Every structure is written in structure tokens, then in C-alpha cells.
Amino acid sequence: MEPDRLVQSQPTVLERVVAFVDERVGLKTLQAKMLNEPVPGGSRWAYIFGSCLLFIFVLQAVTGVLLMFYYVPSVDHAYASTQYIIHEVDYGWFILSYHFWGSSVMVVMVFAHMSQVFLWGAYKSPRELVWLVGLVLFGIVMAFGFTGYLLPWDQRSYWATIVGVEIIDKTPLIGDFMARFLKGGPTAGQMTLNRFFLIHVMVLPAALMALAGLHIFLFRKAGPAGPFHGGVEELKAKTDYFFPRQVWKDIVAVSVVFVSICGLAFIEPVVLLEEATPDPGDYHPEPEWYFLFMFQLLRLKIFGGELGQFLGSVAIPGAFMLLLAALPFIDRSPERNIFKRPIALVSWVVVVLGIVLFTVSAVINREFLD
């Protein structure tokens, strides 16, 4: 028995390595601090969206890097190299389609995440800064979608960019400069592709990583908001740590997200149109589905003409974002229960219905064009 016990009391090599690293890095404390986050009122399915977004971002980064193994950001090779990825490179079609659908699902998740925070009243004091940084992150995700869309350099991407940049051009004072800055000239071309590529693969990822880190830091500093009803005692009784119950829920959600994106990539793989050129041919330009409602909005007569266009493309979206940013400072009542915040509930429903309505009418309008 003696030697046996001796073996047992000796730490294994692995344990010794872990102990060695831990002593110098403090991994265990770090891990404990990460996982032992008390979730007031207990874990919930409603809290999965943040983790899903983080997961999607990581995979967008991975697939993005994979795509760059072949993609060339020049007007004479962007289209050909993307076609090469789709048709020649083994599983290229899948990586590209995953990246494409990943961005769509990311937008959906951002929307869900923001809705959850909004409906739960979790933007209120002391979480104002978490909300503000979150809004900037929302802008970054949209900018990712916009800049990435151009890179394949087919007709679809070209025209979405042309119209998008023209919209930016409508910003008072700085619009012309910003549009030229993005295009790298008076019209779209190599400089545009260069700039969009650089923004998409360097500037935005860096910004997103930094701000997502800040977002999580601020969130941990303020602590999770928890449910909007229930007394202190009840909350205390139901409180658990982030690990394992919430982590488990997050993992289930992340798996569903992953399988969904893969499914979309399989069912609807990316197919390019003709190579980009300033002659649209028979193509009817349209932006990606999540910008469709904006696109349809600009079709309205009241958003026509110089002033209308400024209203529709700059003033109203800008005012809406400002309103969201000001929200925690305007809405100061500590009440978080959405059923006791009728204005908030009605506004949310109106915005969602508006977006759905305009998106659907954009789709219906296609028929009119044929």
C-alpha cells in the first residue's frame, strides 16, 4: 500500500504545470472571478444573447481570416478571387456562406439583445454606460455589414454601396467629405474597395474588440440587472452563479445559433451576380435585408426631394439613435417592469411593426418592378 499512497500524494506533471502557471498568472482566481458572477434571480434564457454575439463574432473573425487566404481586395481580382473561393477552393463555398449568414444572424442577435435590455429596463441607472457602449457596438455591427457587402465586388455589392455612400453624402456639412473619404474619390473604384476592405478587416474588428471588452467590463462592474419583479428575499433565494446554469443555457443557445448558420449556409449558399460595373444591366439594386426597411422608407414621397431625403436618410435615423443614447438619462424612473412602462412597450412594438411593415412592403414592391 505504501508506494501507492505515495503516488497519490504526488501531484501529476499536469497538475504541477497548472500550479506553476497559476502561481505566475493567477489563472484560477481569474477563472473563479469570471465564472462566479452572481446572477440575481437566477439564470434565464432571456440572458443568452450576449454570449451568442460573442460566439458569432469569434467565428466571423475565424471565417474572415480563412477567406483572406484567397481574397484579393483589388477591382481586377476581388470578384475573381471570390468566385475562386466559391467554386474552386475546397469548402470555400461553405466558409464564405457561413461568414455571409453569420453577419445576418449577428444583426438578428443584436436586435434581440437590445430588445431584451430595453424590455427588462436594464439600461437604467447604474447601467447607462453599458447601454451607451452597446449602442456604439450596434453601429459597429451595422458598419461591418455595410463594408463587408462590397468586398465580393459583384453588382449586388456595388450598388448597395453606391446608394449607401450617397446616403452618407446627405449628412450636412461633413457629408460630402465623408462620402469622398469612403469612396477614396468622386466615384467608386479601387480606392473604395481598398478602404472598405481595410475598415472591414482592421478598423472595425479592433474597435469591436476594444469596445466589447469595455462593454463586458462595465457590465461586470455594474452587475447584472436581474429580473424586473420579485422581492429581495425571493431574488436572493433564486440567485445562482454564471457557471454552471447560465453557461449551460448559453451553450445550448450558441449551439442552436451555430447549427442555424450552418443550415442557412447549406440551404442558401452565396451566389455572386455579374462583376461590378457602373452599368446595372438588368439588376435591380437592393441592400441586404436588414437595411431594406430604410431603403423602402426612402421610397416614400415625403422623403423625396432634397429636404425629404435629408430627413429620411440622416435626420430621422440620427434622431432615433440619439434618442436611444439619451434614453437612460430621460427615463429615470427606477421602474423596470415592462408592463408598468406603457410608453416603452408601445414604442418598442411600434418600431418593430414599422420595421417589419417596411421590409415586407419592400419585398412586395419587387413585383411592381417586374
Next chain:
Amino acid sequence: MQPTLKSTVKCTDREVGEITRIIVDPLSLEVSHIVVGDGTGGQERQVPMSEVQQIVGHVVHLRIPSSEMGRFPVLNRDEYVTTHEVEIAHLEERLHVEPGEVLVPIPDLERNIKRRTFFTNLTHAIGILLGLPLIYPVMKYLMKPMYLPYDNRWIKVGNVNRIKVEDTGVQFKFRKKVKEAFMPEVEILKNVWLLKATPEVLDEVYKGKDMQFRDSQGSLIWTNNRAFPYVAYSGKCPHLGCGYKWRKVRKLPREIFLCPCHISIYDVSGKVLDGPAPRPLDPVPIRVSDNGDVEIIDVEFKAGVRDRIRIL
């Protein structure tokens, strides 16, 4: 055994107060002094650990009589930082004195507050001095391709014999040579819409005035004569820059120019019939040679504004 905060402190003869703070040596990570006060915010004295005889639970016994307490220095709080304000590796594992303020002496060289403020300001000043002059070159660097001179070349786009009917839009596609920055010259496909206009339509297009085109310096490069029957519209929709088509739509009696983007509808004279477009279609400089060859200057205007502001 480490002393804990709030412990009672006894001299050989009587109780002299409690431990209000503890001072640690940042190198050895040992407790170096206890700070003894009456707990009411009065004078606090620093007593070295060497004067501690023994610690029994929450009572600390000193080896001296209370009359000797006066020889220990009064605590100067400004000479210390708390352990929360300084990063000292492994200190937490060694100390078991919480809760309360655990102090670490500020190094002698760091006690001159004026100098610290000066250095903070100096750092900012240097940063600004280094950064500011960079803004201009960096902006110029980024802006290099943004403002290019206009392209006033005449480009052959086809022959008017393709136009069979008056007042009907006919698309002429053309290949334009472009040389961008470091790229080899390429040909890109563009289009213009041509029209053989009746006098009534011409009147609508030119409103009775010849149309002048200028270069970036403002000097005249070409004039479209108001009586010249051929009109060429830039292929770029004046709304937000899509491409439009000459076509029939269900609700309207005759063909019109329709932009599929935001459904702007223009009549043959380029006038906006419906949709969000802020101005009529843009005529571009056109000339037709004796054998019917058409040449245009590929002028582009800023989309989405009422006035025609040339950008290309």
C-alpha cells in the same frame, strides 16, 4: 501571528487604544508597524512591530509602559497609499488583517506632489506637441485620391442610326478607360440614355436656355445648344445614383424612365413624375458628327440634391 485591525492595544500598565491601521513593508510583505489611536480620529502613533510582545486574539500587548508612547511618531497619512491604490504582487496572500485600511509607505522620492502634477502636465504637453503636427500630413495622406480633376474627355458611345423613333429613350452602353492611382488602365462599362427629341420635349429639357458645362476652374468646356435634337442623359439616377431604365409600367399609359431603387419615375424630358428624386435627369455634353457618331463627356453630378453639382 499578524495583528488584526481594530484589536485592542495594551501597554504594560494600561490600555492605550486600538489598531486603526496597519503598515506593511512592500518588500518583505511583513507587517512593519501598527497604528495606534483612540478610535475617535485623534492622534495616531506608529508603533513598530518590534515593540509588540505578544498578540492574544484581538488584544495586542506592547512591551512598554504607556508613558513611553509619546516617543513614537505621529502618523502622517499623506506619506502612505492604501493597498487598493498600489499593485504589490502577492501581498494579498500574505496579509490577514482586513477589514480596514492597510497602508504602504510612499517612496521618499514620490512625496513631492508639485513635481507629479508637473510631470503629468508635461506628458500631456509632449503628447499634444507630437500628435498635433501629425494630423495635417496624415489627413493629406488619406485624402490623396478624394478630389480629382474632372474628366473632360469626349467618349464615343455609338451611332444615332440606332435611334428609330423620336422621344424614346435608347440606352447606349460604352466602355470608359479609367486609370486609377497605381492600377493598370481598365475599361469600365457605363451607359447613357439618348433621345431624339421633338421641339416640345427639347423645350422641357432646356427650358429655352443653352446648357453650359464647366470644369473645376469654372471655365466653359461645352454648351448644349437648346435646339440640338439629340439629348443624352447621364445613366446615374439623380436620386441616389442607381441606374434607371426606359420602360413601360402597368399603371402609366406610355413609356417612362423608371429607377428601380426607390421608384423614381421621369418622363422623356427627364422631368420627375413620381418618386423621391430631387431633380430631373441630368443631360450631359453631347455632339454628333456628320456620319452620325455620338460623343459625350461623361459628366456626373452629385446625387440627391436639387442643384447640379459636378463631381466628375
